Amino acid sequence: xxxxxxxxxxxxxxxxxxxxxxxxxxxxxxxxxxxxxxxxxxxxxxxxxxxxxxxxxxxxxxxxxxxxxxxxxxxxxxxxxxxxxxxxxxxxxxxxxxxxxxxxxxxxxxxxxxxxxxxxxxxxxxxxxxxxxxxxxxxxxxxxxxxxxxxxxxxxxxxxxxxxxxxxxxxxxxxx
Numbered sequence: 001x002x003x004x005x006x007x008x009x010x011x012x013x014x015x016x017x018x019x020x021x022x023x024x025x026x027x028x029x030x031x032x033x034x035x036x037x038x039x040x041x042x043x044x045x046x047x048x049x050x051x052x053x054x055x056x057x058x059x060x061x062x063x064x065x066x067x068x069x070x071x072x073x074x075x076x077x078x079x080x081x082x083x084x085x086x087x088x089x090x091x092x093x094x095x096x097x098x099x100x101x102x103x104x105x106x107x108x109x110x111x112x113x114x115x116x117x118x119x120x121x122x123x124x125x126x127x128x129x130x131x132x133x134x135x136x137x138x139x140x141x142x143x144x145x146x147x148x149x150x151x152x153x154x155x156x157x158x159x160x161x162x163x164x165x166x167x168x169x170x171x172x173x174x175x176x
Contacts, residue, residue, distance in 0.1 A: 031136070032101045035110055035129060038136050040096065043116075047093040051086040055079055058138045059130060065142040067120070069166055094118045094125070110136065115146070122146045 026034075038057055045053035055075070058064075062075040073081060085091045099114040113126040127141035147155050 026107070028103055028107065031103060031107060031110065034136050035101050035112065036099065038129070039099070039112070039114070039138075042138060043094045043096065046086075046091040047095075049086045049089040049091045051079075051083065054082075054086070054091070057135075058141075059132045062138055063140045065140075067123070067143055067145050069163070092119065094123070096125075097122075116143075120145055 042054060042057040044050075045057065058075055060075070062078075064073040064075075064078045065071060066073065082091065094116040095118075096114045097117050099112060101110060101112045103110050108131065110129040111127065112129070113124065116123045116125055124144050124146050125141060128139045129136045130139050131137075
């Protein structure tokens with residue numbers, strides 16, 4: 001019986017990880033578990049205003065796209081923008097209430113989407129993660145406010161003037 005238990009343990013462990021060309025390849029379910037853990041830790045670091053933990057879970061060239069059309073933050077600029085919020089202990093608090101994770105065939109790239117409970121009510125986050133320093137880190141994250149379809153016309157009316165000014169600014173910038 002003891003030998004059977006050892007045999008089953010070896011089979012279970014080997015089914016999770018295999019070596020391919022000397023590189024450890026982890027199962028899709030283990031990768032998804034690590035992605036969930038890291039995304040939850042990233043959101044928790046913001047809620048706890050832990051600046052270093054938050055930004056250490058982004059790649060060196062990470063990008064954060066915020067809810068405002070002007071928010072396309074490269075990591076260093078995002079750190080500068082965010083630092084005062086973290087220093088005041090008032091960053092943001094996002095909790096995933098639904099998450100979908102997808103892996104490339106070679107398991108070297110992950111993309112995901114999530115619904116979040118936030119101070120802005122339900123938002124959607126989506127992004128791309130990649131391995132950096134043996135850790136799955138966020139390379140690109142997009143945050144958007146979820147708007148029920150039946151309220152879209154009201155939202156368009158609210159933001160129309162701002163959007164017109166910003167669109168003009170972007171078009172002028174593109175032609176220069």
